[in-house]
Amino acid sequence: MIEVRLPDGSAVERPAGATVADVLQSISARLAREAVAAKVNGNVLDLGTRLSGPQVELTALTLNDPEGLEVARHSCAHVMAEAVCALWPHTRLAYGPVVENGFYYDIELDHSLTPEDFLAIEAKMQQIVKENRPFRRSDMPRAAAMEKLRAEGNPYKIDNAQRADGDTLSFYVTGEPGTGHFEDLCRGPHVPSTGRIGAFKVMQVAGAYWHGDASKQQLQRVYGTTFADKKALRAHLDQMEEARKRDHRKLGQELGLFFLDPLVGPGLVLWKPRGAVVRRVLESFILEELLKRGYQPVYTPQIAKLDLYRTSGHFPYYKDSQYPPIFESDRARLLNALWELARASNADRATDAELALFEEIAKNHADLSAAGYPAQAPMDERLKRIRVWLTQEDGYLLRPMNCPHHIRIYASEAHSYRELPIRIAEFGQVYRYEQSGELSGMTRVRGFCQDDAHLFCTPDQLLDEVAGCVDMAKLVLHVVGLKDYRVRVGLRDDSDKYIGSAENWARAQDAVLAAVKSSGMNYAVEPGEAAFYGPKIDFIVKDCIGREWQLGTVQVDYNLPERFDLKYIGDDNREHRPVMIHRAPFGSLERFIGILIEHLAGAFPLWLAPIQARVCSISAKSKDYAQWVYDVCRAAPLRVELDNSDERIGSKIRDAALMKIPYILVVGEQEAADKTVNVRTREGKQYGNYALPQFLAACAVEIATRGEMAPGEAGQTPPT
RNA sequence: GCCACCGUAGCUCAGUCGGCAGAGCAGCGGUUUUGUAAACCGCAGGUCGUCGGUUCGAAUCCGACCGGUGGCUCCA
Numbered sequence A: 001m002i003e004v005r006l007p008d009g010s011a012v013e014r015p016a017g018a019t020v021a022d023v024l025q026s027i028s029a030r031l032a033r034e035a036v037a038a039k040v041n042g043n044v045l046d047l048g049t050r051l052s053g054p055q056v057e058l059t060a061l062t063l064n065d066p067e068g069l070e071v072a073r074h075s076c077a078h079v080m081a082e083a084v085c086a087l088w089p090h091t092r093l094a095y096g097p098v099v100e101n102g103f104y105y106d107i108e109l110d111h112s113l114t115p116e117d118f119l120a121i122e123a124k125m126q127q128i129v130k131e132n133r134p135f136r137r138s139d140m141p142r143a144a145a146m147e148k149l150r151a152e153g154n155p156y157k158i159d160n161a162q163r164a165d166g167d168t169l170s171f172y173v174t175g176e177p178g179t180g181h182f183e184d185l186c187r188g189p190h191v192p193s194t195g196r197i198g199a200f201k202v203m204q205v206a207g208a209y210w211h212g213d214a215s216k217q218q219l220q221r222v223y224g225t226t227f228a229d230k231k232a233l234r235a236h237l238d239q240m241e242e243a244r245k246r247d248h249r250k251l252g253q254e255l256g257l258f259f260l261d262p263l264v265g266p267g268l269v270l271w272k273p274r275g276a277v278v279r280r281v282l283e284s285f286i287l288e289e290l291l292k293r294g295y296q297p298v299y300t301p302q303i304a305k306l307d308l309y310r311t312s313g314h315f316p317y318y319k320d321s322q323y324p325p326i327f328e329s330d331r332a333r334l335l336n337a338l339w340e341l342a343r344a345s346n347a348d349r350a351t352d353a354e355l356a357l358f359e360e361i362a363k364n365h366a367d368l369s370a371a372g373y374p375a376q377a378p379m380d381e382r383l384k385r386i387r388v389w390l391t392q393e394d395g396y397l398l399r400p401m402n403c404p405h406h407i408r409i410y411a412s413e414a415h416s417y418r419e420l421p422i423r424i425a426e427f428g429q430v431y432r433y434e435q436s437g438e439l440s441g442m443t444r445v446r447g448f449c450q451d452d453a454h455l456f457c458t459p460d461q462l463l464d465e466v467a468g469c470v471d472m473a474k475l476v477l478h479v480v481g482l483k484d485y486r487v488r489v490g491l492r493d494d495s496d497k498y499i500g501s502a503e504n505w506a507r508a509q510d511a512v513l514a515a516v517k518s519s520g521m522n523y524a525v526e527p528g529e530a531a532f533y534g535p536k537i538d539f540i541v542k543d544c545i546g547r548e549w550q551l552g553t554v555q556v557d558y559n560l561p562e563r564f565d566l567k568y569i570g571d572d573n574r575e576h577r578p579v580m581i582h583r584a585p586f587g588s589l590e591r592f593i594g595i596l597i598e599h600l601a602g603a604f605p606l607w608l609a610p611i612q613a614r615v616c617s618i619s620a621k622s623k624d625y626a627q628w629v630y631d632v633c634r635a636a637p638l639r640v641e642l643d644n645s646d647e648r649i650g651s652k653i654r655d656a657a658l659m660k661i662p663y664i665l666v667v668g669e670q671e672a673a674d675k676t677v678n679v680r681t682r683e684g685k686q687y688g689n690y691a692l693p694q695f696l697a698a699c700a701v702e703i704a705t706r707g708e709m710a711p712g713e714a715g716q717t718p719p720t
Numbered sequence B: 001g002c003c004a005c006c007g008u009a010g011c012u013c014a015g016u017c018g019g020c021a022g023a024g025c026a027g028c029g030g031u032u033u034u035g036u037a038a039a040c041c042g043c044a045g046g047u048c049g050u051c052g053g054u055u056c057g058a059a060u061c062c063g064a065c066c067g068g069u070g071g072c073u074c075c076a
Helices: A020-027 A029-034 A066-087 A115-131 A142-152 A155-163 A230-244 A248-254 A273-292 A306-312 A330-344 A352-364 A366-371 A379-390 A403-411 A459-479 A502-519 A559-563 A589-600 A620-635 A649-658 A669-674 A692-704
Strands: A002-005 A011-014 A037-040 A043-045 A055-061 A092-095 A102-108 A135-141 A168-174 A183-185 A199-209 A218-227 A258-260 A269-271 A303-305 A395-398 A422-431 A447-457 A485-491 A524-527 A536-542 A548-557 A579-584 A613-617 A640-643 A663-667 A676-681 A686-691
Touching: A011 A020, A020 A029, A020 A037, A020 A055, A037 A066, A043 A066, A055 A066, A066 A102, A066 A115, A066 A168, A066 A199, A066 A218, A092 A155, A102 A199, A115 A199, A135 A142, A142 A155, A142 A168, A155 A183, A199 A230, A218 A230, A248 A258, A248 A589, A269 A273, A273 A422, A273 A447, A273 A459, A273 A589, A303 A306, A306 A395, A306 A403, A306 A559, A330 A352, A330 A379, A352 A366, A366 A379, A403 A422, A403 A447, A403 A559, A403 A579, A447 A459, A447 A589, A459 A502, A459 A536, A459 A548, A459 A579, A485 A502, A502 A536, A502 A548, A548 A559, A548 A589, A559 A579, A613 A620, A613 A649, A620 A640, A620 A663, A620 A669, A620 A692, A640 A649, A649 A663, A663 A669, A663 A692, A669 A676, A669 A686, A676 A692, A686 A692
Parallel strands: A002 A055, A485 A524, A613 A640, A613 A663
Antiparallel strands: A002 A011, A037 A043, A037 A055, A092 A102, A102 A218, A135 A168, A168 A183, A199 A218, A258 A269, A303 A395, A422 A447, A447 A579, A485 A536, A536 A548, A548 A579, A663 A676, A676 A686
16 A cells, blocks of 8 residues: 655555556545646656555646646647647657747758748647547667667657666657557656647747757747646736837837937947936946945047957957957958858868969968968868968957956056055947847847946955945846846856866856855856856846846956956065956946836836926916926926927826826916926826925935835925 | 848838738827817828849739848857
8 A cells, every 4th residue: 555645734545556646536536637747756747657655745736736737838749749740741859848938849840830830730739639649658678769769760869868867768659559649759747638738829930959059950949838728828928918018129119218220230229318318327326336336437449459359368269259350451351351251151172262362362471372271171170270360460359348458457557455456447338249140129239338347356355346246236236126136156167168277267266156155145056157267147137028138247357367467566575466357237238228128117217217207288378387397397407398289288198108207297377376386197196286396306305215205205295 | 140930101000812002190280278198170201121033013922132020059
């Protein structure tokens, strides 16, 4: 007998070998009917699983449990895969996991799936659901299973099997084994039958590389989702739709904050006057904070010699994600053209165009001619050689990072340990040639401004300084009310993209971990997420459709001080190497404000609002008074607008509310007579009449405290 | 960069089978003088992203390019 303990504390006894379904049936017919899987001793299992052991803990899972829904989503992926295979029999399945809010299945199929195909797939899925075939699990010894998979000849499944742990591999047949029903290598678990997968929808299709490797073949990734019932599915779709209304690209257009102009260039933001206000106010806020904390603002150029970035390691390491350098010599320009040509070809030997170009260069440059062009070599090899030649050419680069400039400021004079830490700050505009497919509104752009600073300190000071930077990153998120963020500690892995010695990395990673531990924050350590010169602490938030973006960052760096041979004189009168910290609490102003727009749905608090109040006259009779109110407010100063049009008051209020202006000041003959303004908010809240100085005083408090405090709560009683 | 989809007036969008390019909002002119989320009338506004092709005829079909969107890859 097995003792089965249930979540309510009770227990039942069942004979050994009883299945999960048997147990549920013995407890409650309804539970047995509704369950799709069960959690047994912490593991989610099929209802058909036979129980063993003297005692188990068992929790039934239905579609209303998150874990139950996950099982259904996985099962739905199988049903979708079966449907696709039925419609396109030569489909090869690769990999189909559950993801947040749904699932996907990567497939290899020569026909490109389109949204029209989704309907056919869904219809086929519906048919499979109607047949209500059972999901049957069969376990096979590894060797036999591999044999079977090799016979089937699907390289993806063979690969999946090779990666799976254990001596046995499991397959699921959707129906009866041996009858040709759909079968898939899968560890499970699954719902009992195809009729139990809930309300589903095929959402979209996208390209995805096998194992996420861009050099490998691209598969089609078909996304779908399923929910407990149609109502829950509908609610989810509605919620997504609602979330899109907050999209900063949409609101940026509607509220006239910024735009991206194809004529100016993709990924290059034009801040309109209203958007510029938000940015300026945030910059003022952070500048004030920097000064309080002993930072020293500087200004440096947005372009510099290639050699600067060769020393830092940014060029040519990131050559392909930088705007092309401006070369000074014809030879360099031609070499760069050769680079582009070679990169565009994927042949194992040089194209005629490459050879012709090289000949032209070599004609005038004997040294290159002698070195020869490795025309027979594969493209990689040719690129490598061109890169070496290019690294000897002089030129200028639009700066992708501010740190080399700040480092040169530090290096411009000798430093004593008594001066440290030195904190050099700049709102630094940088340019990165991001891949075209990556650009996205303000969150991923090619030109952006970092609220950047570089701290130079002694090894002893490092912990305190990192902690101070973390504190500041937390502060800016707190001030604007972004509470929903996560912290990622990015460490190195064993890839070869990192520069610097193992000892430096060890010290830097230790410092970062110690600082984040002492901050008391929750964080996740992620190997492979470090910068190429050092580990980092990133503050990550989600946008309106759930994509994650890095905002603030704090990075510890032992490597750049070494590359630039930075020094300070210690109390021992000898030269020492400072440690550097790169940090930007906002990250990029563009991205931060993009995310902020979405977080606030465009309704900025008073201190950030592009327009803080709009004066709306009731009729022509109150135009003069409205003008006077406007003048006084502007001089206060308040960012104010005047609507003295001949529209009706309802229309004026609607216009102002749609522009998300915090305070709408309605003035008519009544207000003109007693020198008041009638205050209402964009949300429709009415505060009644205020003497103008009273309103302005309340606003001043609200702005100074960066608060949500409203005039009615500012300690003033409106006159009657 | 790769895969898929999209691009019509300043904005949001309609445009059937290939047969004279449409609406609402915004703008401009007029009427109205208005009390808390849309007054009324009129006018003007278009290289249908660009280039090329098919066709008697292209916003519509095909191709290339540019730009955008969603993923993938990348992200100093």
